[in-house]
Amino acid sequence: MKLLTIGCIAALAAALSLAGCGKSDDKSVAGPAPKIEKFPESTKISDLFPTTVGAQSAFKPTTGTGEMTLKVTDVQDMGGTKSVTVDVFQNGDKSDTIKWRVSDEGIFQETARNGKPYNPPQPVVGPAVKDTKQVDYNGNGPYPSVNKDEPVSGPLKGILRNRGIEVVDTGMGQIEALAVESIYQYSAGKNTYRVSNVTWFAPKYGIVRMLQQTQRSDGQTQSFSMKLTSFRSK
Numbered sequence: 001m002k003l004l005t006i007g008c009i010a011a012l013a014a015a016l017s018l019a020g021c022g023k024s025d026d027k028s029v030a031g032p033a034p035k036i037e038k039f040p041e042s043t044k045i046s047d048l049f050p051t052t053v054g055a056q057s058a059f060k061p062t063t064g065t066g067e068m069t070l071k072v073t074d075v076q077d078m079g080g081t082k083s084v085t086v087d088v089f090q091n092g093d094k095s096d097t098i099k100w101r102v103s104d105e106g107i108f109q110e111t112a113r114n115g116k117p118y119n120p121p122q123p124v125v126g127p128a129v130k131d132t133k134q135v136d137y138n139g140n141g142p143y144p145s146v147n148k149d150e151p152v153s154g155p156l157k158g159i160l161r162n163r164g165i166e167v168v169d170t171g172m173g174q175i176e177a178l179a180v181e182s183i184y185q186y187s188a189g190k191n192t193y194r195v196s197n198v199t200w201f202a203p204k205y206g207i208v209r210m211l212q213q214t215q216r217s218d219g220q221t222q223s224f225s226m227k228l229t230s231f232r233s234k
Contacts, residue, residue, distance in 0.1 A: 035174070036167055036174045036175070036176060037175045039176035039177065039202065043129055044129075045104055045106055045107060045126075045128065046102050046104045046107075047204070048107065048178060048201040048206060049201070049206045050072055050205070050206050050233070052233060053073065053075055054071070054234030055071070056069060056070065056231070057069065057070045057230070057231050058230045059207075059228055060171065060226060060227065060229050061225065062225045063225075066090065066091050068090055069088070069092075070089075070206075070207070071086065082102045082103070083099060084100045084101075086098045096112065097111075097114050097115065098111060106123055106125060106126060107125040108121035108123055108124060109121060109124050113152060113153070116141065116142045117141065118140070118156075119139050119140050119141060122139065122156075122158075123135050123137060124160075125162065125178070125201060126160065126162040129165075129178055130162075132161055134160070134161045135159065135160045135161060136159055137156070137159070137160065138157050139156055140153065140155055141153055144184060144193075144197075144214070145195055145214045146188045146189075146193075147188070147191060147216075150191065151188045152188075154186065154187075154188070155187075156185075157184065157185050157186070158182055158183055159183055160180065161180070161181060162179070162180050163178075164179060165179075166178075166179045168200050168209045168227075169209075169227065170208050170209060170227045170228045170229070171229030171230065172229065172230065172231065175200075175202050175208050176202065177208050177209070178200065180198065180199050181196075181197065181198045182196070182197045182198075183196050183197075184197075191217050193214060193216055193217075195212065195213070195214050195215075196213045196214075196215075197212050204231075205228060207228070208227065208228040210226055210227075211223070211224070211225040212224045
């Protein structure tokens with residue numbers, strides 16, 4: 001199955017668990033606990049996505065090799081809402097251009113697959129940090145994953161909700177981030193797909209970690225996850 005990760009680079013995820021230490025016979029003393037980058041109480045939804053031209057995030061899969069880079073290339077201010085264009089690079093080669101809509105009322109994906117629109121725009125983060133209500137989506141747009149020679153866009157239904165603030169490991173240390181989980185379903189060719197995601201968003205950085213699981217009606221499944229390794233503001 002060919003997995004195409006395109007939009008929310010949004011991910012189904014399970015929070016990472018940290019293994020505790022038991023008693024040691026040699027009575028060695030553990031070092032200090034790792035510093036956790038905190039999630040400020042004053043954080044607004046619009047703080048959870050970079051909106052400065054030149055901002056760049058690099059990610060590595062948690063297994064395997066390769067690198068994905070997201071670079072903000074254009075920002076249009078539409079009076080309280082910003083339309084943000086992001087170029088996606090796979091191992092240094094540009095693979096996609098995605099448009100996002102960012103405001104204090106939510107973050108939405110407007111396009112994927114180099115310009116194919118979501119109609120209406122697809123929600124990526126709910127309307128408030130502490131609002132855990134389910135958000136429903138019923139529209140049309142690019143599919144997160146398809147098999148070779150199947151349609152790449154069409155009717156798309158899903159649900160999304162903010163799960164809460166969680167601590168996640170990244171290549172930049174431990175960060176408190178808002179976990180957002182979603183499930184999308186669609187049919188392409190002879191197959192029905194269910195794509196489950198959890199994406200973690202942190203102030204300043206935007207996406208810091210993701211996990212995506214895809215199930216197909218013929219029984220095939222595939223998982224993909226990645227974490228932030230570096231960030232520059234411009």
